[in-house]
Amino acid sequence: MKFPLTITVLLLGVIGNAWADESGIAIGQARQASLALGKTLKQELVSAMKRGGPVEAISVCNLKAMPLTEQISTETGWQVARTSLKVRNPANSPDDWERHQLQQFQARLDAGESMASLEAATTEQRDGKSVQRFMKAIPVQGPCLVCHGTELAPAVAQKLDSLYPNDQARGYQLGELRGAFTLERVISGE
Ligand code: HEC
Numbered sequence: 001m002k003f004p005l006t007i008t009v010l011l012l013g014v015i016g017n018a019w020a021d022e023s024g025i026a027i028g029q030a031r032q033a034s035l036a037l038g039k040t041l042k043q044e045l046v047s048a049m050k051r052g053g054p055v056e057a058i059s060v061c062n063l064k065a066m067p068l069t070e071q072i073s074t075e076t077g078w079q080v081a082r083t084s085l086k087v088r089n090p091a092n093s094p095d096d097w098e099r100h101q102l103q104q105f106q107a108r109l110d111a112g113e114s115m116a117s118l119e120a121a122t123t124e125q126r127d128g129k130s131v132q133r134f135m136k137a138i139p140v141q142g143p144c145l146v147c148h149g150t151e152l153a154p155a156v157a158q159k160l161d162s163l164y165p166n167d168q169a170r171g172y173q174l175g176e177l178r179g180a181f182t183l184e185r186v187i188s189g190e
Contacts, residue, residue, distance in 0.1 A: 023123075023132065023187075026076075026077075026078075026132060026185065026187075027121055027132075027134055029076045029078065030076070030078050030121075030134035030136075030183045031119065031134070031136060033072045033076055033078060033080060033181075033183065034080075034134075034136040034181040034183065035136075036072075037068055037069065037072065037080060037181060038138060038181065040068055041060075041068070042141065042143060044060050045057055045060050045143055045144075046143050048060040049143065049146065054146045054147060054153065054155075054156050055155050055156055057146075057147075058147065058156070058159055058160065058163070069081070076185075077185045078134075078183040078184065078185045079183065079184055079185065080181060080182075080183050081181075081182050081183075082138070082179055082180070082181055082182065083098050083102070083179055083180055083182050084102070084169060084178060084179030084180070085099065085102045085103070085106075085179070086168035086169050086179075087168055087169060087179075088148075088160070088164050088167045088168065088169035089164060090166060092179075094182075097122065097124070097133065098135065098180070098182055101120040101135050101180070102135075102177075102179070102180060104120065105118045105120075105135075105137050105177055105180065106177055109137075109177055115137055115139045115175075115177070118136070118137035118177075118180075119135065119136050119137070120134070120135045121133065121134045121135075123187070127189075128189055129186050129188065129189030130186070130187045130188045130189065131184050131185070131186055131187070132184065132185050132186075132187050133182070133183065133184045134182075134183045134184070135180045135181065135182045135183070136181045137177055137179075137180050138177075138178045138179050138180055138181060139175060139176070139177065139178060140172045140173065140174055140175060140176045140177075140178045141174070142174065144172070144178065145172065145174065147160065148169050148170060148172045148178065149170070149171070149172055149173075150170070150171050150172075150173070152170065
């Protein structure tokens with residue numbers, strides 16, 4: 001699974017060089033990294049569910065994401081995480097900017113914008129450093145419903161209950177906004 005992601009991120013560098021400014025290149029990388037990660041995670045989940053069933057696959061949404069995001073971070077300098085207005089793992093809770101953007105994503109979706117166009121970017125000052133941030137919406141797709149839908153298999157529900165006693169990430173329908181990839185990188189500082 002490492003190979004396609006590496007190719008994608010490498011390609012970005014090439015495409016990025018044609019772009020005008022450095023910040024635009026970085027946003028392009030962040031966008032492509034989000035797309036690559038979304039695709040790879042979905043593939044990993046589907047194959048893990050085929051291999052060992054959904055209960056076995058529960059760790060994939062969490063554990064598999066880590067090496068992938070580390071790889072992206074090494075290749076692009078962007079730190080990647082996931083967040084949502086309704087989190088399963090409280091460690092993924094949004095900060096103020098992320099919460100606001102997630103609310104905007106929902107409002108934009110309700111107003112007829114496509115899921116694929118839901119992105120946000122900003123640069124903020126933090127501890128004397130400039131930090132560039134980027135978010136990209138994550139839709140609920142078919143395989144996600146096994147663990148985030150309305151009718152979970154009892155064994156899945158039981159396992160999730162034991163791992164995530166405050167789970168809010170259930171009851172989703174196909175095509176809804178699940179959350180977002182959230183990326184950041186330090187661009188300057190002393
Ligand atoms: C086999 C069960 C399973 C499937 C299938 C699954 N997830 Fe998850 N998902 C989880 C678990 C478990 C977590 C908590 C991970 C953690 O501890 O960080 C999670 C967390 C997330 C988060 C992070 C925010 C949060 O709620 O903590 C997002 C976003 C997410 N999933 C999206 C998806 C999407 C999109 C799909 C479909 C492509 C999907 N998941 C399919 C089990 C699953």
